[in-house]
Amino acid sequence: MAPPGAGTARPRGRGGYWLYLVPSLVLFLAIIVVPFLMNVATSFTRWSGVGTPKWIGLDNYTKLFRDERFWASFQHNVALIVAMAVVPTIIGLMLAAALFDYIAKRFGGRTASALRAAFYLPQVLPVAVAGVVWGWMLHPSYGAVNQIFGLEVNWLGDPDIALATVMAIMVWFQLGYPVVIFMAGLQRVDPSLYEAAEIDGASWWRRFWHITIPQIRPEIFVVLLTCTIAALKVFGPIFVLTRGGPGSATMVPSYFSYLNFFQKVNVGYGSAIATVLALIIVVVTFLFLRVQERDQESES
Amino acid sequence: MTPDRTIRQPGRWAVLAALVVLAVVMLFPFVIVTLNAFKSPAEYSSGGPLSLPHGLYLDGIVAFWNRVDFGLKLWNSLLISGVVAVAAVVLSVLNAYALGIGKVRGRLWILVLFLVANTLPQEALVYPLYYLSKEVGLYDSKLAVILIFTVIQAAFGTYLLSSVLGQFPRGILEAAEIDGASRSRMLWRIVVPISRPTLSVLLIFFFIWTWNEFFLPMVFLIANDNQTVPVALGVLQGEKMMDATMSSASALLGIIPAVAFFLIFQRTLTRGVTVGAIK
Numbered sequence A: 001m002a003p004p005g006a007g008t009a010r011p012r013g014r015g016g017y018w019l020y021l022v023p024s025l026v027l028f029l030a031i032i033v034v035p036f037l038m039n040v041a042t043s044f045t046r047w048s049g050v051g052t053p054k055w056i057g058l059d060n061y062t063k064l065f066r067d068e069r070f071w072a073s074f075q076h077n078v079a080l081i082v083a084m085a086v087v088p089t090i091i092g093l094m095l096a097a098a099l100f101d102y103i104a105k106r107f108g109g110r111t112a113s114a115l116r117a118a119f120y121l122p123q124v125l126p127v128a129v130a131g132v133v134w135g136w137m138l139h140p141s142y143g144a145v146n147q148i149f150g151l152e153v154n155w156l157g158d159p160d161i162a163l164a165t166v167m168a169i170m171v172w173f174q175l176g177y178p179v180v181i182f183m184a185g186l187q188r189v190d191p192s193l194y195e196a197a198e199i200d201g202a203s204w205w206r207r208f209w210h211i212t213i214p215q216i217r218p219e220i221f222v223v224l225l226t227c228t229i230a231a232l233k234v235f236g237p238i239f240v241l242t243r244g245g246p247g248s249a250t251m252v253p254s255y256f257s258y259l260n261f262f263q264k265v266n267v268g269y270g271s272a273i274a275t276v277l278a279l280i281i282v283v284v285t286f287l288f289l290r291v292q293e294r295d296q297e298s299e300s
Numbered sequence B: 001m002t003p004d005r006t007i008r009q010p011g012r013w014a015v016l017a018a019l020v021v022l023a024v025v026m027l028f029p030f031v032i033v034t035l036n037a038f039k040s041p042a043e044y045s046s047g048g049p050l051s052l053p054h055g056l057y058l059d060g061i062v063a064f065w066n067r068v069d070f071g072l073k074l075w076n077s078l079l080i081s082g083v084v085a086v087a088a089v090v091l092s093v094l095n096a097y098a099l100g101i102g103k104v105r106g107r108l109w110i111l112v113l114f115l116v117a118n119t120l121p122q123e124a125l126v127y128p129l130y131y132l133s134k135e136v137g138l139y140d141s142k143l144a145v146i147l148i149f150t151v152i153q154a155a156f157g158t159y160l161l162s163s164v165l166g167q168f169p170r171g172i173l174e175a176a177e178i179d180g181a182s183r184s185r186m187l188w189r190i191v192v193p194i195s196r197p198t199l200s201v202l203l204i205f206f207f208i209w210t211w212n213e214f215f216l217p218m219v220f221l222i223a224n225d226n227q228t229v230p231v232a233l234g235v236l237q238g239e240k241m242m243d244a245t246m247s248s249a250s251a252l253l254g255i256i257p258a259v260a261f262f263l264i265f266q267r268t269l270t271r272g273v274t275v276g277a278i279k
Helices: A015-042 A059-066 A068-107 A109-124 A127-137 A144-149 A162-174 A176-187 A191-199 A204-215 A217-233 A236-241 A253-262 A267-299 B006-037 B041-047 B059-068 B070-101 B107-119 B123-135 B142-166 B170-178 B183-194 B196-212 B215-220 B229-236 B244-276
Strands: none
Touching: A015 A267, A015 B070, A015 B107, A015 B123, A015 B142, A015 B183, A059 A068, A059 A267, A068 A109, A068 A162, A068 A176, A068 A204, A068 A217, A068 A253, A068 B006, A109 A162, A109 A176, A109 B006, A109 B244, A127 A144, A127 A162, A127 A236, A127 B006, A127 B229, A127 B244, A162 A176, A162 A217, A162 A236, A176 A204, A176 A217, A191 A204, A204 A217, A217 A267, A236 A253, A236 B215, A236 B229, A253 A267, A253 B123, A253 B215, A267 B107, A267 B123, B006 B244, B041 B244, B059 B070, B059 B244, B070 B107, B070 B142, B070 B183, B070 B196, B070 B229, B070 B244, B107 B142, B123 B142, B123 B215, B142 B196, B142 B215, B170 B183, B183 B196, B196 B229, B196 B244, B215 B229, B229 B244
């Protein structure tokens, strides 16, 4: 952005522009700010959703930190960050580099684009529909996977493997996103870097480590940040596939708060969970942006 | 194509083969769902999921379509996503005009506020929204969902569009001002037409993001007449009355519109996917 005043010197004042913000600010206040503050306020009360909320101070939070299900739900969140952010980023980097620096050069751009489209296709589905697809594929009695491989595994109903199954589904769902972003990032890398490295006899791996990864660092940050946030917020697949079960083997904070809001009518407790989740997401975002800023400073 | 050294030949095919195998794994569920949506339950139990269907058995799809009134669900999704996309683009333009071109005081804080709003989990808003919508009689209405997502999408659009309009060529605006153009005239006659490519990318993204939403529409749309496609499918998933091929048919009906949008909008999406990366 231009520094203040540069090229903007105009005889009229700036006041008039405020008017354009008014519709959004009104809606924003009613739909984001007020509800969020109400949620925070409710987290200090005991409330069933009807009648008057009873102020109980920090009781919900002290209860929360002793609640094993709450801690378990965050552990599952960490597992989902691995499945939705870490693994797709690592595999996505290798796939993008292989498609860009190998397949496109030796088999042509069309082959690379076709493969990229195949990897990306799961990403176009609404996440709830992806859940419907896999709920059917993995159905214990008639599901296609058990039928094809002659297995009798209860993929989503066995507490020992349900979380691993959900993680695998999320890798499938998420993988295409980093591939596409990283390939787009590689477009702006100077091709002479690769050519020079190839003339010097650098192996594919060396080019991957010393050119690809450093050149698309901004994209790696963006993908890690957005996928981590998505993993922290994950609700649809859990609702559709397992409802947090069996037991609480796949419970996540978003579903845990939903359960308290609408099924156990512990609105105060649900609000406390949602507030903690919101806080964690804002802090994670802030930390990522700080690290990225530092990274850019040390680059230049 | 670059002439390759002959020693590399086997390796080169191995890499391609590995990637093709992975692509097949990624596409496998789509193929399986499509194959089995067109089979009768008897055919499924005798031939298994991998056999090709004998002819086109449409009963599973038709039965599911009628049971959930799928045409209505499609219309609901289309209406909600379409209105949200247009309204959110309009709000984003108005905001970005004030922030990016008008450079109103405190714009940085306003932008941070919008960005935080976009990252907030919907769980932290859902109960108050649920409560308030009941108070004002908007609960279980499409309008409630439209209003909520218009604001959520516009928060992102404002953030993005403000930085785009921050780079807007000053000369054009100054020339228009000298000619005596009013602010609203400058917005609709100059800024909007010139930024049309960015606006169309935003419009498509808002449409698809809203189409894909599950959590808030599930909470707010209770009546069958109001539900969207993902909500109807997600809520019915795993219901006892569904047999193997009908479940497959329901999955296929969820896949088709999503893949159709992808094919229709592919060009715009690949152009704009880095734009969406911030989300």
